[in-house]
Amino acid sequence: xxxxxxxxxxxxxxxxxxxxxxxxxxxxxxxxxxxxxxxxxxxxxxxxxxxxxxxxxxxxxxxxxxxxxxxxxxxxxxxxxxxxxxxxxxxxxxxxxxxxxxxxxxxxxxxxxxxxxxxxxxxxxxxxxxxxxxxxxxxxxxxxxxxxxxxxxxxxxxxxxxxxxxxxxxxxxxxxxxxxxxxxxxxxxxxxxxxxxxxxxxxxxxxxxxxxxxxxxxxxxxxxxxxxxxxxxxxxxxxxxxxxxxxxxxxxxxxxxxxxxxxxxxxxxxxxxx
Amino acid sequence: xxxxxxxxxxxxxxxxxxxxxxxxxxxxxxxxxxxxxxxxxxxxxxxxxxxxxxxxxxxxxxxxxxxxxxxxxxxxxxxxxxxxxxxxxxxxxxxxxxxxxxxxxxxxxx
Numbered sequence: 001x002x003x004x005x006x007x008x009x010x011x012x013x014x015x016x017x018x019x020x021x022x023x024x025x026x027x028x029x030x031x032x033x034x035x036x037x038x039x040x041x042x043x044x045x046x047x048x049x050x051x052x053x054x055x056x057x058x059x060x061x062x063x064x065x066x067x068x069x070x071x072x073x074x075x076x077x078x079x080x081x082x083x084x085x086x087x088x089x090x091x092x093x094x095x096x097x098x099x100x101x102x103x104x105x106x107x108x109x110x111x112x113x114x115x116x117x118x119x120x121x122x123x124x125x126x127x128x129x130x131x132x133x134x135x136x137x138x139x140x141x142x143x144x145x146x147x148x149x150x151x152x153x154x155x156x157x158x159x160x161x162x163x164x165x166x167x168x169x170x171x172x173x174x175x176x177x178x179x180x181x182x183x184x185x186x187x188x189x190x191x192x193x194x195x196x197x198x199x200x201x202x203x204x205x206x207x208x209x210x211x212x213x214x215x216x217x218x219x220x221x222x223x224x225x226x227x228x229x230x231x232x233x234x235x236x237x238x239x240x241x242x243x244x245x246x247x248x249x250x251x252x253x254x255x256x257x258x259x260x261x262x263x264x265x266x267x268x269x270x271x272x273x274x
Numbered sequence: 275x276x277x278x279x280x281x282x283x284x285x286x287x288x289x290x291x292x293x294x295x296x297x298x299x300x301x302x303x304x305x306x307x308x309x310x311x312x313x314x315x316x317x318x319x320x321x322x323x324x325x326x327x328x329x330x331x332x333x334x335x336x337x338x339x340x341x342x343x344x345x346x347x348x349x350x351x352x353x354x355x356x357x358x359x360x361x362x363x364x365x366x367x368x369x370x371x372x373x374x375x376x377x378x379x380x381x382x383x384x
Contacts, residue, residue, distance in 0.1 A: 024349075025323055025324075025327065027347070027349075028300060028323055028349050029320055029323060031300075031301075031346065031347060031348060031349075032300050032301050032304075032319060032320070032323075034346075035301045035346070036301070036319065057318070057319045058318070058319045058320040059318040059319065059320035059321055063318075063320075063321075064320045064321070064323075064324070067321060067324035068323075068324050068327070070324065070328075071324055071327055071328050071331060
């Protein structure tokens with residue numbers, strides 16, 4: 001026996017699977033589908049036939065999902081390209097500086113080089129990553145913050161590891177256990193970028209918007225505090241310092257993504273409940 | 275039936291022109307396009323919404339949630355100032371294409 005409500009629920013699931021996970025377009029599409037079904041039934045068709053025809057008219061979920069994704073990716077790509085260009089200009093400025101000036105301001109140059117490269121890294125991540133479509137404004141904002149934290153953590157950990165492997169003094173200072181711990185920290189940072197879908201599954205659904213925002217901000221601050229403390233402790237003992245710094249970055253990477261995770265989980269729950 | 279590339283290209287100016295008459299919602303826009311083209315201009319219904327959202331992101335149109343007479347929830351779209359400018363540009367371009375084609379057609383039959 002055909003049940004229209006069950007059929008529409010099934011269709012919603014297909015739309016969700018196609019990547020339209022924000023309530024707004026999903027609701028709009030459902031309202032449209034229901035209006036079309038109603039019109040078809042008024043013309044004398046059975047409920048099942050009206051549903052089938054309306055489904056054909058509204059289009060296949062994967063094609064609709066693809067069209068909505070195009071809209072979202074454009075915004076992310078623009079942010080990414082802009083950040084990449086700003087970072088590239090900063091780096092180019094350092095390399096094109098007069099040799100005498102560069103000698104006098106070597107420390108400052110390193111700082112700008114690190115900043116420029118981090119911005120490029122952040123920009124490229126935004127431009128190249130394939131994100132879910134139809135996110136709400138809050139999810140988009142937290143997504144950018146999460147990416148900034150994660151990419152900065154991965155990038156700075158990679159710089160520290162590069163120093164560890166290439167500078168003989170640092171190389172000698174860190175033993176095998178230390179190296180394993182440093183690489184594990186880098187792996188956690190990378191996982192926080194690529195494994196966010198898995199993290200979403202274990203996050204609780206916080207329905208209160210204010211609580212989500214507060215927890216997200218607290219996560220970002222905690223991440224920064226971890227990194228600041230460990231970078232102050234680093235110079236005291238290089239071996240312990242580099243391990244702590246990479247792990248602090250890994251923690252910051254995870255904590256920076258908490259706000260995004262909570263918003264995304266809440267959004268998906270709202271879609272399922274609606 | 276009109277080719278899908280042409281249907282896609284005409285979607286934005288068509289929506290802008292329809293909304294210039296007053297606010298409307300997805301289903302009504304589709305029905306009006308069908309009626310005005312005697313069913314020859316057929317959109318896949320769902321494809322209208324990504325276009326509407328894109329136009330909203332561009333700042334051409336704005337939306338609000340409202341209710342129909344029967345109490346059904348609906349999202350109404352209306353034209354913004356930038357949308358009117360965009361519509362004028364679209365019309366200019368389509369008029370140019372139309373006049374070139376019409377001119378060529380006329381020459382063939384003279």
